[in-house]
Amino acid sequence: MTLRRLFKELGRSQRDFSTHVHWNHTAVSRYLRGERLPPWEFVDTLLREVEMARDERMSHCYWGEIAALHRRALEERNGWSALVQVLRQDSQLAEERARRAESQLQALVPTRQARDKGWRWSAFIDSLAERGWPDASITALDRVTARALACLADPTTEVACRTSGVVAAGVQSGRTTIGAGIIARALDAGYRLVIVFSGTLNLLRSQTQRQLEEALLASDSADQQLQARFPLLRLTSKESDYRSMPPGSALQFEKRHEALPLFSPPNLHPVVPRLLVVKQNVAILKRLLKDLRHAGPILEEVPSLIVDFEPSPPYLALHGDGSGNETGPQSRIDLIRSEIVSLMPRAQLVRFENRVTCDSSPTITTMQSESLWDGPPDFVVSAHPREPRWAQEDPA
Template identity: 30%
Template structure:
């Protein structure tokens, strides 16, 4: 398959392709459904419309004879990713995708939730859909394998587990040779869970027939997903997740002899915009959290009471008696009853209201804690019957601890409703042993205390969540973010969110807000630079205490602490024997100077101000240095510049062309510049390119401000340089002493300010580090 078939295409031509002449039948009906729902605001539907079209436009047109497109969509935890991929599915059916498979997590609760939503919002209002799965029915092989004879789109919403994926593969295997006219869209929800290959890839045995090769097949779930895609000549894979560290770290060159290329998002990564009204890490733990009163610290003794020490192998079994709830969990329960009362008085009577209790992944602990919560609520009412007013007194204290909240009624009315609401609380222990479900659709007015572990850690939406009691620890950033079910949309009760946790976990989340921000900035920089993910590494800021993802998923991880903050990279090694390359560099400088002609002459050269970062990055991307150059990597520096520009740094540039008073000159951009003399210090190398005074040509007071005797303090110049402004230095070198076959040799240097990433560690996919 040629590169044209392998890769997706640039956005603008394809956007035109998708919009011209497409009858958006299913999308229009889906859009009309959304606009009819009171919870959807007009601008939110507009955003879904725009983003779904933007994503579809990054994929390969279905008219291509063969393609394997790989993409990644990054959202926020509980932020509307399902809404986005439902809209993408609607549009995909309109442009010719005839089979859409949604892999929705590894638990029935999430799969069933997704199936019901897609049926309600897409299938029931659309046309020509054939759903092979139901609200309570995962995929089973259809009696008639080939269901593609009629027009329309076949839909499957399946769990991402091996038995289900094997059924899907058997089904498509029976249609081998018949799928050429069946474009496949595979949407992988929670794509960093289970989908990542944590093993190897089988090599072609013909490469080294004499060597005995052990079984290096991919991990089974990954292998089955890749086989699904391989079975369809025209296939698009779109991964969805809010924690894409593992997806970004897939080996971009990985290939298995049986199931083909891996799931690295080589064609595109799309960052969904932060939704209006969304509450996330930044709001609860970042700089914007300072004005909130969200966190409540859980004492170490309370943690020990709820998380008893585990019995080591060989130790006698200790029988744990009934659990006395620690005061912090009692406080959280009373606050939850009050929050529910306030919501009901605000008019939210028929809306779900939930409290999260996530202490342990051990099911016995969850069942024990759930039983203790029920017993505690009964004990409060028994005490209140014996001593009337006790509950009201406790609630009054909890209301004071709640902090500044606008009450919808008089305090006594709120307290009375809180007393009533305490009796409404229902405990649901959510794990595979209990088999309980949330039943939000069937019983939307429930006041639920949800106690659980792993089933709460991925995808499942806790509707109306206000109070979280969270003690679960982990070693991985992506896992911790996914366990934080308190993120999402809290319209009308955003002020009621309270989180009980430890100081240590809170500190982890504070730093996670910076990790998330850095990742999203890097994705934005990738797209602003017009690069594909297989052309430019996405940099991920390291967390000081947590791994970004599991070690098994991060074998391609490499530390990349290369921030050029306060540095002055310069070219000292040149391809002096390549006349054509040297001329191309001169032409490149001419293009830049024609676009941004110098405005004045000073300090031994010509100066241009206010050049956009994008133009500087383009210049550095196209500048061709010596292939063995280590000190100056123009392409990598260009990528870093665009990353900094996203956060308001290095957005404006000065260009300085050195032009000493010498007779020998060269034309650049239609005007003459005197040549700079540099002596060779070795084979195709010089000693130092820059004149130290030049790093101050655009600073207040000029270079003389940094002069001591005959020396200039270039480091001080970089220290004083505003973080928003960089300096590009161009040196047209005299070719004669360098014995170069050209009009001049273009030397390039940069003077860079201190930036906010100074001294920070960043991680990248090592398969792209030098790409």
């Protein structure tokens, strides 16, 4: 009955339909009269033809209902011999789900990207222009941040990849502004967890938080409307460093399409980005590490950016504090930071250094490690002193 009802929607004869789908006319006639149970390939073909006639897709639930009816009929008529046909049906249904998911991806991605691509970066440089930044300084900032982002992995790539890079920018060279620009571009690109390591003092952490909020959050009513549509969830504030959170709270990431990974565009772009600015303190970093562990396997699918404004010297981190103490506070901090990174295979690290030197001396050679802080960086971007200096105009 169901097949006959669907066939009537085509408005064509059985012979014409048989010729069109290259199926034996006699077999088609028996299938539609209920004399023989059709294979799933025939049912699949009929459903696709009906979709074309309607000029719209049937719901996934309706396909499932038809498949369930067909499976019950197979079991009643053929018993165990129906197993092969059932497996074939499952395979074809899986292909159909994948085809529909791909279709949804193609429909959703351009629309979403057209709405939010580049918005935070554009708002950021507009705010700098409003504060009186000269065009030459904005151009230099644009060049440095674009170079850095181009060296990071694509957040939607299938293969997880960790990248470590250095931005060479001295003290009082506007490194927080450069970092804010990199973060703005990264958020627009699809990074959804940003962890910023500031200094070891509350004052420095609070100052970094304030500067980043001024750079990344809306300042006027027009931008505030966009901010409401594309929010940024802050897990720290100017007054408060990171605090422990209950399981299932802000560090949990939900997917709209369970069949797709979080880093796929249909899932990634609707996710609200998280921003944390944490002091490099053992107790606070342990808190963060514990909560990230509670987040579970989903963290492996989250494109993450780690910005380190005050990296420690690698030699000191690996060999102690210079007084023979192998487990000093800085060493413990580096170990915890490395554990944090190990939970995120899609983490990208951008470190700010006063200068970068290449020393091949064997006395500096250190043991190999999986930490992004150890060993040579994957890339180096220099805020070249001959380029326009933005430190003097930095409103922060």
